[in-house]
Amino acid sequence: MDIKEWFPEFQVSAETDTDLQSYFFKLPEVQQIVVSRSWLVLGRKGMGKTAIYEYFKRSSKETLNGYNAICINFSDYPWPAHQLYKESLSGELSAYQKSWRYLFFVKALSRLIEIKTAAKERLSKELKWAKGYIEKVYGSPDPSIMEVIFSKIARVSKVSGPGVDVEDFSFETGEVSFEDIAEDKKLQSRLRANAFTLLGFFEKIFKENCGEHKILIALDQLDENWLEGEIEEYSKVLINLVNVCRNIAVDSALSKNLKVVPFLRTDIYHSLKFNDKNKLLQDSAIIISWDSDSLDHMYYERVKKYAPKDFPLDHTIKSGNLFAIKFARQGTPPFKYITRRSFFRPRDVIVYFNKIRECHKVNSAGLYTSEELYEADREASASVYNELVDEWSNQFPEIENLLTVLQTIQVETFSYEDYSGKCDTEFNDISEGKKREYLAFLFENSIIGQKKQGRWEYISSTPNLKMNIEKDFRTHHALKYRLHLVESRPSQNM
Numbered sequence: 001m002d003i004k005e006w007f008p009e010f011q012v013s014a015e016t017d018t019d020l021q022s023y024f025f026k027l028p029e030v031q032q033i034v035v036s037r038s039w040l041v042l043g044r045k046g047m048g049k050t051a052i053y054e055y056f057k058r059s060s061k062e063t064l065n066g067y068n069a070i071c072i073n074f075s076d077y078p079w080p081a082h083q084l085y086k087e088s089l090s091g092e093l094s095a096y097q098k099s100w101r102y103l104f105f106v107k108a109l110s111r112l113i114e115i116k117t118a119a120k121e122r123l124s125k126e127l128k129w130a131k132g133y134i135e136k137v138y139g140s141p142d143p144s145i146m147e148v149i150f151s152k153i154a155r156v157s158k159v160s161g162p163g164v165d166v167e168d169f170s171f172e173t174g175e176v177s178f179e180d181i182a183e184d185k186k187l188q189s190r191l192r193a194n195a196f197t198l199l200g201f202f203e204k205i206f207k208e209n210c211g212e213h214k215i216l217i218a219l220d221q222l223d224e225n226w227l228e229g230e231i232e233e234y235s236k237v238l239i240n241l242v243n244v245c246r247n248i249a250v251d252s253a254l255s256k257n258l259k260v261v262p263f264l265r266t267d268i269y270h271s272l273k274f275n276d277k278n279k280l281l282q283d284s285a286i287i288i289s290w291d292s293d294s295l296d297h298m299y300y301e302r303v304k305k306y307a308p309k310d311f312p313l314d315h316t317i318k319s320g321n322l323f324a325i326k327f328a329r330q331g332t333p334p335f336k337y338i339t340r341r342s343f344f345r346p347r348d349v350i351v352y353f354n355k356i357r358e359c360h361k362v363n364s365a366g367l368y369t370s371e372e373l374y375e376a377d378r379e380a381s382a383s384v385y386n387e388l389v390d391e392w393s394n395q396f397p398e399i400e401n402l403l404t405v406l407q408t409i410q411v412e413t414f415s416y417e418d419y420s421g422k423c424d425t426e427f428n429d430i431s432e433g434k435k436r437e438y439l440a441f442l443f444e445n446s447i448i449g450q451k452k453q454g455r456w457e458y459i460s461s462t463p464n465l466k467m468n469i470e471k472d473f474r475t476h477h478a479l480k481y482r483l484h485l486v487e488s489r490p491s492q493n494m
Helices: 028-037 049-058 079-085 093-117 124-138 145-149 178-183 183-207 231-250 266-271 278-283 290-308 318-322 334-339 347-358 370-392 399-409 415-427 432-444
Strands: 040-043 066-073 216-220 260-266 285-287 450-452 454-458 474-477
Touching: 028 049, 028 285, 028 450, 040 049, 049 093, 049 216, 049 260, 066 093, 066 334, 079 216, 093 124, 093 183, 093 260, 124 399, 183 266, 231 260, 231 266, 231 278, 260 266, 278 285, 290 318, 290 334, 290 347, 318 334, 334 347, 334 370, 334 415, 347 370, 347 415, 370 399, 399 415, 399 432, 415 432
Parallel strands: 040 260, 040 285, 066 216, 216 260
Antiparallel strands: 450 454, 450 474
């Protein structure tokens, strides 16, 4: 039976990969999140942050060390909403942090009520009050993020505490939109006052009633859909999010029952400016990283899942079972040939295999061939290029210009002088400092690398690699075909 008949094309997006749990989650990072004190997940785009988030979304508390997961996706979140919570007297720091806590405790308390109700546990008087308030004000027993932010709470004249029957208060009729609140200072003031009053009530009720129940709130795609020109304001929002998550983690009255886990791109975290950032990175962050062996193990789970029962799997070569050859060029196993043309991200590997599948033609072995492995290199290179542009177009719009600089150099290996001359052509009046800043960006993101102990290495494979401007650079092989590069000019071989 030909390989195309039993081994499928895989979805690149974690959100659409319905079989994700069956082969992705022997990841140590998953266990770290639910058993350690760490609460911040960092990784480059394509490293698997959303895949872990999706795993939490689909998992039971039994597989998450007793945590009941609440998963919030921010891909369509109206980031300017946080500005509506700013307090002119208290300053944006306090308002941003309170707006995050408000969101978390509405969600955590609604889930706690749901858990207790499902377990037929008696609700305290305060929990019954909170349940009624949540359902009446937010319009749902488990309000969505948008329902929390733009609920009827801005129409409530005054929030009454747990001692008042929920039926005894009323609010002005009519729904409230973002535009309504943005244009009405009175509504903004009432929104802040009511939300922050409720925050005090909800937080106290949660602490006093959570018992042994544990809740984990996972936040994904916090770095999606940022608008150029708004990044500075978004950064303030994220800095305060990180501080709120840290405050919850160190609060002894909360940390055993509530954990908030933001998933952030590593580069965005490093761009934030706040005290103790590096200390927090060491103490509380889980950085997702892969090497050729762990990627092979991950992909081999897919092979085992789909291989026919009579297919003779050789566990010593893992994903190499898909190929009719044991070695590619220069004695390299096929899977390592692929990872050397990747940034060591699951997404790169999945795309490369999908491209091999597209190239495949039925043969006597019924497996992928060396010719198909090499042919797919060209298509995978275009995909990596597009991923880079997609990854950086908002935060670093110069990315396409820099890739053009590398393309106009024409060769894979180049000197700083080669790079500097092409920068002068591509950018108007570029300074020496800016050239070096751009070069560091390319190096830190593995787009270029340098030799270490006789081998070309990149940050993605050698995290402690240091840039030396006096030595030659090399554009990553993953980009070779898309940038139409050759190994060297004839004069370089002489």
